Amino acid sequence: MKKLIYFTSIALIILSSCSKESNDVAPIPTLTTTPTPSPSPSPSPSPSIVSNPGNGVTDLDGNSYPSIVLGNGQEWMGENLKTTKYSNGDSIPEITNGGQWSGLATGAYCWYNNDSASYETPYGKLYNWFTVADSRNACPTGWRVPSDDDWKMLEYYLGMDSVELDSINIMTRGTDEGGKLKETGSTHWSITNIGATNEINFTAVPAGYRDVTSSFNVINGATWFWSSNAFDTQNAISRALPGGGTEITRWTDDKGEGYSVRCIKN
Secondary structure, three states: OHHHHHHHHHHHHHHHHOOOOOOOOOOOOOOOOOOOOOOOOOOOOOOOOOEEEOOOEEOOOOOEEOEEEEOOOOEEEOOOOOOOEOOOOOEOOEOOOHHHHHOOOOOOEEOHHHOHHHHHHHHOOEEOHHHHHOOOOOOOOOEEOOOHHHHHHHHHHOOOOHHHOOOOOOOOOOOOOOOOOEOOOOOOOOOOOOOOOOOOOOOEOOOEEEOOOOOEEOOOOEEEEEEEEEOOOOEEEEEEEEOOOOOOEEEEEEOOOEEEOOOEEO
């Protein structure tokens, strides 16, 4: 499914480059599965989105993160997680070996291409879902990995229609909410960064991902974030932001994939 986001981004670039010659637009493929029921967040979308700087937070490795406080009461990290420790001080293993990564059922992290010098800043680390599900908490004390409902509350605040919140594995979910989260410009986004406004200073960067077979993909083209919720025994719920669109896609992905993490304050 992630590859489909990527190829759709490429297709949109091609269509954009051909727009002077043709007004024909290829249909965007849609994947559908049965949505998992979940209560809709209670706050109404704000007619004027408010985002103010928070006090930030520092992890046990000494990494400092800015934070943003939204008008819906949520406070989010403004950068991707970089920690190598759970909040109790236990180490999260770094796994570079592909065979080891593919067979994991416990927490681990890596850098994209196992290259810390090139990718620690600004992309942070990639964590499998077993890390974010661990009761020792990968986020600093007083913070947590956002749940699926935390993500939905953010999306609703940004203007997503409540009827779309539970849509899953559908690429056209929402309208411009993803653009409000993406860093603007092409400093890090090499695939056309459509509709990026970074309206709330979330500053999502295209960190790519490490798949369950251990290959690294789509750096500078898209980004994925874990939620703390499992979907079933093999998959968990994530969010994806493509360079070639403004949507926020709600995916079910293998728990062994390596994705970025944003923390939210308790």
